[in-house]
Amino acid sequence: MKTKKEHIDFWITQADDDWTAVEILFKGRKYLHSLFFAHLVIEKICKALWIKFNEGNVPPRTHNLIQLLSTIPIELDEDKSEFMLSLNRFQLEGRYPDYLTKMHNICNESFTNSMIGETNKLRLWLLEKVQ
Numbered sequence: 001m002k003t004k005k006e007h008i009d010f011w012i013t014q015a016d017d018d019w020t021a022v023e024i025l026f027k028g029r030k031y032l033h034s035l036f037f038a039h040l041v042i043e044k045i046c047k048a049l050w051i052k053f054n055e056g057n058v059p060p061r062t063h064n065l066i067q068l069l070s071t072i073p074i075e076l077d078e079d080k081s082e083f084m085l086s087l088n089r090f091q092l093e094g095r096y097p098d099y100l101t102k103m104h105n106i107c108n109e110s111f112t113n114s115m116i117g118e119t120n121k122l123r124l125w126l127l128e129k130v131q
Contacts, residue, residue, distance in 0.1 A: 007057040011048035012130060015041045019123065022116060031112035032103050035090040038119040039065070042087060045126045049074065052130060063091040074129055083118055 002010075018041045025034035046068040047059040053072040062068060065084045069076065076084065090103075 002057065004051060004057055007051050008048045008130065011044045011051070011059075012127070015044035015048070015123075018044065022119075026112060026116060029109070031107040031109065032090075032100070034112060035087075035107060035115055038116055039063070039087050039090040041123055042084070042119060042126065043068070043091065045123060045130065046072075048130050049126065064088060065091075074126075080122060080125075083122060087115070087119065087122075 018037050021037045022034050022041060025031075025037060042065055043063055046065055049072050050059040050068055051057055053074075060068065060071070065088050066081070069084070
């Protein structure tokens, strides 16, 4: 049976792997895909945090970042909260064909670079909370 720390480490390792994918996809000009993975990075860190602050070791099966963080004692300022709402779009809209054209038009290099930069700030902030 895995310990709580092993469960947390699993999610952090997965998030680290996905962060590498974000960078590779961005360099390959796969902007929408890189933002889909950016969302996954934050989601997985949030799941590690959920495990840290809850009795169980199996986080809720949701992709909604705000919902995940609402169940743990971490306060988001308005900027972080708004950014997470924005990032949430990529877990849904990046999955379905009817959104792809719209999202491809939005996700140019400049927009994606900015989103990845903000995601990295959030990622590092959340990782501090895991420790």
